[in-house]
Amino acid sequence: MFTQVSGWPRIGAGRALKFATESWLRGEIDEATLQAKAASLRLNAWNGMKAAGIDRIPSQDFSFYDGMLDTAIRFSAVPARFRIAGASRLETAFAMARGTPERAPLPMKKWFITNYHYIVPELDGDTELRLAESPEEAFSGWLEARAAGIDTVPTFIGPWTFLSLSRYGDGLGPSSFADGAARAWAELIAAAARLGVPEIRFEEPALTLDTGESENALFVRIWERLLAARSGVRITAGFPFGDIRDSWDAVAALPFDGIALDFVDGARNLDLLRERGFPADRELGVGLVNGRNVRKNRQDDSVALLREIARRTGAPLGVETSCSLLHVPLSLAEETELDAPVREGLAFASEKLGELVSVARKAENPLQSSLGEGDKGADGFRAPGSEYMNETVPFRSPSRSERRAIQAARFKLPPLPLTTIGSFPQSAEVRALRSRLRSAQIDRSDYDREIFGLIRDCVLYQERLGLDVLVHGEFERNDMVEFFAESLAGFAFTRHGWVQSYGTRCVKPPVVSGDVRRARSLTADLAVRAQSLTDKPVKGMLTGPATILAWSFPREDISLAESAFQIARALREEVLELERRGIAIIQIDEAALREKMPARKADRHAYLAWAIPAFRLCHASVRPETQIHTHMCYSDFTEIIHDIDDMDADVITFEAARSAESLAETLAREGFETAVGPGVWDIHSPRVPSTEELTERILAMVRVPGADSGWIDRLWVNPDCGLKTRGWAETRASLENLVAATLAAREALASAGKGAPGGRP
């Protein structure tokens, strides 16, 4: 039984690659120095895997920025605007990823179910896919490792995944490039044959998305050609991040030398294997050590799973991580400050190597344990009955429409009430305060006083400006999840647990370490003080359970649903304290709720069945006159409009500045009941929108076709996300224009006569 890893964290200990790359970007070191640093990190990684006893060690998985980006460059898919004379390959990559003063960067998207982002390649009429590298360049990592005496398996992104994630010029799509991709990837395989590379692995996670007949057919067409052209090179394929329910038979029929399946996020693969079998002459890599979470593997379950698979298939088996280890931190060794019981339960990338080897040895040894009968291995990873929770979380009473009348009488807001999403610019001043506190240059009480000064200025500023519902500005929070994780019981923090998010940006997610409880008040004192500055309502500001979980490392011994409910109960206590202490409007952000929705349609119900009730639980018992807001960083939720209504919030604001009108139209047509603030100012760019432009957008929302008579009373005006990343100058200018635009829109409405939206008869 072999052990295999398909990818390794690139950033190195102490985020060495990030700092080296940033020095290069600033011109402090030259490219050769940066390359030498990267080479030493790769060598370290290979040596570590070899010493741990891993049989198949990956090479070519390294990247300075992103693997999809490198794949685009490798296969000549560099958009015309980035073919820059005299630029090195690395310079081209960074120009594509970050843009240059004259060139807009390629977009970035979430990589499957991880919190990693890839660069989206652009394929247009101008693109001709072909290998743009010599064999020595294409397999430089493999050669480098071999020179150091280490055999590796070059691991690349497969053609189907590349094609399915790319963006296309008009009238083009994956099928336009299928033959080109088959030719280009065949050139890569030919290059391997020329160098004597014995085996290549291709990652094809796109098959874990919903895959229709025509997509399966394309996958097969490309791979039949590639496998026919393998000229002695062994070819294996990996399918991380889910199951391959739509293409099991197609994959099994292709003559790959081996395939690797995910039995963690793709627990359903086990059912498929039981139902449909697996060819006995094909190697099967069993991905059973979780590559994107940090919990210790339950080795008895893993051994049981392997034994069942062995019994059913007779295929030669390998033990793998469920996906590349890119998505977990490097090593627990330096986490000396974690509580021992917490540390005991964790495994980072380095520790997972030991798990692979240990599971393989145990599974090979028939005397090792009495296990081997049951199916209990995979079942342990599944979430129990979330349906049940759906029924038990009540909706608020009275209903939303009755509450609307009660709240209208309480707040007496003008039509098209104006608010913001929560944070105001986190200027250098705020960051300096935080670092002075960290380095003990100021003490906690000085820090708190300074922060409150910023809050006061911010509240008074909004009042002067003429906003209707104010916020305190979130200056005390560095991050919307970390802030809550730090204050709730049940979270642990690592010191070096960095994971790449995109490019040189890394995040250090909190670890859910136990049952989550509210050990103390989280936000209420500051909220009350901020409210005391003004007669206008200041929103209490919380982060919701789905978002806190989405950006943490969750537990595996209980379901996500159960953790979400624990967090929701803790937040409910906070909500009730805020209400008791006079906070009239409370916003519970679910920035990540939509983003974390499973890509497969059939799996969405199970997710929404806990995410939505968990949100409801946070506020289900507040009084009718308390107004609950939520915010979501996503606009594309047309498919789940009624689920969003079931969050039972009174008001939702969302990120829609680029599509506010079309979304408003859908919401109006579908009878969306929650009051809505589709963001009219896109805060993701420093551009200041003009008053005219904003007025037009607001009026377009007001006048959407198909709206009911109450539509206009349910519309809010706001930016489309928090202002944390903006500067004060553009924030002031934009907010002034937003106020002027709202006043103009209100005037237009008043003169058109109240009642019918937009003055239509």
Ligand code: GLN
């Ligand atoms: N209230 C948060 C803020 O304004 C919401 C951030 C987000 O949606 N990502 O920063």
Ligand code: ZN
């Ligand atoms: Zn947002």
